[in-house]
Structures are given as C-alpha cells and as structure tokens.
Amino acid sequence: xxxxxxxxxxxxxxxxxxxxxxxxxxxxxxxxxxxxxxxxxxxxxxxxxxxxxxxxxxxxxxxxxxxxxxxxxxxxxxxxxxxxxxxxxxxxxxxxxxxxxxxxxxxxxxxxxxxxxxxxxxxxxxxxxxxxxxxxxxxxxxxxxxxxxxxxxxxxxxxxxxxxxxxxxxxxxx
Numbered sequence: 506x507x508x509x510x511x512x513x514x515x516x517x518x519x520x521x522x523x524x525x526x527x528x529x530x531x532x533x534x535x536x537x538x539x540x541x542x543x544x545x546x547x548x549x550x551x552x553x554x555x556x557x558x559x560x561x562x563x564x565x566x567x568x569x570x571x572x573x574x575x576x577x578x579x580x581x582x583x584x585x586x587x588x589x590x591x592x593x594x595x596x597x598x599x600x601x602x603x604x605x606x607x608x609x610x611x612x613x614x615x616x617x618x619x620x621x622x623x624x625x626x627x628x629x630x631x632x633x634x635x636x637x638x639x640x641x642x643x644x645x646x647x648x649x650x651x652x653x654x655x656x657x658x659x660x661x662x663x664x665x666x667x668x669x670x671x672x673x674x675x676x677x678x679x
C-alpha cells in the first residue's frame with residue numbers, strides 16, 4: 506500500500522464506471538420495458554372503466570420524501586386528458602405491479618399548477634386548489650432507471666413526459 510490515495514481513486518473510478526454502464530443499459534431497457542408496458546395496460550384498463558375513450562397521455566411519476574434516516578416514496582401511473590387527470594397509485598411486489606383505485610382530478614378543481622423551471626429532464630409538479638392546498642405533488646422524469654429499491658422501474662418516457670407537460674401547460678392557461 507504505497508499509494509493509498511491512488512488505490513482509493515482507482516476504486517472510486519471503477520465504481521463510477523460500473524454505475525454509468527448500468528444506467529446506460531437500464532435506459533436502453535426502459536424504452537420498451539415490461540414495467541412500461543404493464544403501467545400502460547393498467548392505465549388503459551382504468552380509462553376504459555371510466556369510459557374515457559378520447560386521447561390521453563400516460564406517464565409514470567412518483568413522490569419522494571427524504572427524511573434524516575428514511576425515505577418514503579409513492580408511485581403513480583397518470584393519464585392526462587384535456588379535462589381530467591387520472592392518478593393511479595402503484596404497488597410494487599416482488600415481480601408484479603399492482604394498483605389501487607384511480608383518483609380523478611378535474612381541470613376545473615385545479616386553480617394553480619407549479620411546474621418549477623421550464624424544461625426537463627425532471628419536472629417537479631404541484632397541483633393546488635383555490636385555497637393554495639396541494640391536491641397532488643409529484644416528480645415526472647423522462648428517464649427512470651433502477652438504482653435501488655426506491656427507484657423500482659426502468660422507464661424511458663421522453664416523448665410522453667413532454668406531451669404531458671404540454672397538456673399541463675394548457676391546464677395552466679384555463
């Protein structure tokens with residue numbers, strides 16, 4: 506151990522390269538991943554149950570609360586039409602993706618939408634009512650990769666996220 510700093514630096518560089526290579530492969534898988542297809546199927550079923558046969562944009566989103574010693578995450582499949590947002594809470598099992606009942610948010614019940622700074626690849630979205638109460642708060646990312654148990658999917662949704670933000674922009678102009 507003549508050069509412990511060089512050894513540490515070498516191990517660090519190798520670790521970073523492994524993470525970058527894994528993320529690259531996960532992004533490639535995320536373009537048409539089983540998770541993306543399953544979430545699309547869940548939203549299609551929900552939309553049919555609500556007799557919503559018009560056009561909609563579907564995305565995967567999540568909410569993350571970081572605390573000193575813990576992290577809490579909620580996951581959503583969201584379908585957005587010109588007038589409604591269908592928010593479906595997702596449940597991740599060992600190999601399965603389940604869901605709870607959809608929450609429908611009407612465009613007229615949303616008074617303010619805060620989308621942070623314009624542009625991607627990550628959008629922080631808050632929908633609020635007329636009193637300033639938060640109705641829904643979530644993150645929408647163009648590229649989601651499995652990093653750890655709090656990031657459970659490989660989903661690349663660049664076009665979908667941008668289309669979602671475009672429709673949401675129309676909601677802001679009501």
